[in-house]
Amino acid sequence: MAFVLEVTRWFGDRANWRGETGLGNLVIEHLTVSAVALALAMVVALPLGLGLGHLGRGGVVAVNVANVGRAVPSFAVLVIALQLSSIGTTPTVVALVALAVPPMVTNCWVGMRQVDADVREAARGMGMTGRQLFRSVELPLALPVVMAGVRTAAVQVVATATLAALVGYGGLGELIVLGLRTGDDVEVFAGAATVAVLALVTEVGLGLAQRALTAEPLRHRAFPGAPGEAVPRPA
C-alpha cells in the first residue's frame, strides 16, 4: 500500500513531468518514434501486401513472413540495428519498421484473398476493370483484416519502442532502464505503468478505428478473425 502511495506521489510531483527526462518529453519521444516507424512501415507494407493479394501472387511469403518474424526476438532486432548504424533514432526506427512490416503484409494478403471468388467474378461480370475491382470491391471487404494488421503492428511498435531506451533513443523505457539501474522501484513502476497504458490505448483506439472503417454487415465478424491472420505478438 505504501508503495502505491509512493507511485501516486511520483506522478503528482511536477518535477517528474518536466525537462529532458520528464514524463511529458518521454511520452512525446515514445509516440513520435512509434508514429514515424508505423507510417514508414505502412508505406512499404500496404502496397506490397495489397498488390500481391490483388494479383494472388507471393502467397507463401506473404502468409509466412509474420510467423517467421515471430521467431526473431524484437530485442535482438533492435540491438542488431544499433550495430549496423549509430546510436539513437536510426536503429530504433529501422528496428520498429522491420517489426511492423510482416504482420501488415500478411494481413493485407489474407484480407484480399478472403474476398469471395464469386463476388470478384460478379464484379468482373459487371464490367469492372482490375483497378475498379480493387478499389470498390476488394479493398472495402479486406479493410477489417488490413486494419487488424495495422493495429497488431502499431501495438507491437509502441511496445518495442520501450526497448529503444537501451539503444540510447529515450522514450518511456528510459524510466524503466534508469530505475532498474539505480534500484528505484518507484520510477520503474511509474514508467512501466505509463507504457502499459499507452499500449492499451493504442490497442483500443485502433480497435475502434477498425470498427469504424468496417462496412456495417461485416461488423459481427467472429473472433478470432480471418483464418491465417497474423497473430499479434507481445514485444
Next chain:
Amino acid sequence: MSGHGALIGELARQHVELTALAVALGLVISLPLAVAVHRLRPLTSPVLAATGTLYTIPSLALFALLVPWTGLSRTTALIGLTSYTLLILVRNTLAGLDGVPAEVRDAATGMGYGRLRRLLAVELPLAVPVIMAGVRIATVTTIGLVTVAALIGHGGLGQLILDGLNRDFRTPLVVGSALSVAMAAIADVALLGLQRRLTPWAGGE
C-alpha cells in the same frame, strides 16, 4: 573457448527451462479456463479481455511492474512469460473445443459418456491439433520474449545479446540472436512432430 561453450550451454539451458516452464504453466492455467468459458459462454468476453490486456502490455513494462513485488528474480520472469501465453492458449483451446462436431458430442452422450468423461476422452483429444497450434505459437513467442528478461537478469541467451549491447561487441550479440532464432525454429518443428504423433488422424496442421 571452452569457457564460452560452457556459458552458452548454461544460458541455452536456462532459456529452454524458462520457456518450457512458462508454456507448461500457461497450459495449466489456460486449459481449465477455456473449458470453463466453453461451458459458461458469458465468461468469454471478460476472460479474453483480461488475457488480451496482459498480452498488450510490453514485456519490459510487465517485468518492471512486477519488480517491486517479486524483485529481480526468476519468478518475475516466469510470471511475465506465462501471462503472455494465456491469450493464445485460451483462444486456441476454445476454438478447438468449439470445433468438435455436435454429432460427435451427441454420439458420446448416446454411448453413455458423462460430461467429464466426454470432455477428457472425446472433446479435448479432438481439440488437440488446434491446441497444439496454440502451443507452437506460444512457445515461439516465449523463446523470443525470454531475451527481454535479460534486463532483470534471467534472459537465457538474451544475456548474450545484452552483453553484446553493453560491450558494443558483435560476437555475443550474433551468437545470442542466432541461437535464439534457431531454438524457436527447432521448437516449432519438434512440436509439430509431437502433434502429428498425438493426432495421427489430423494429418499435421
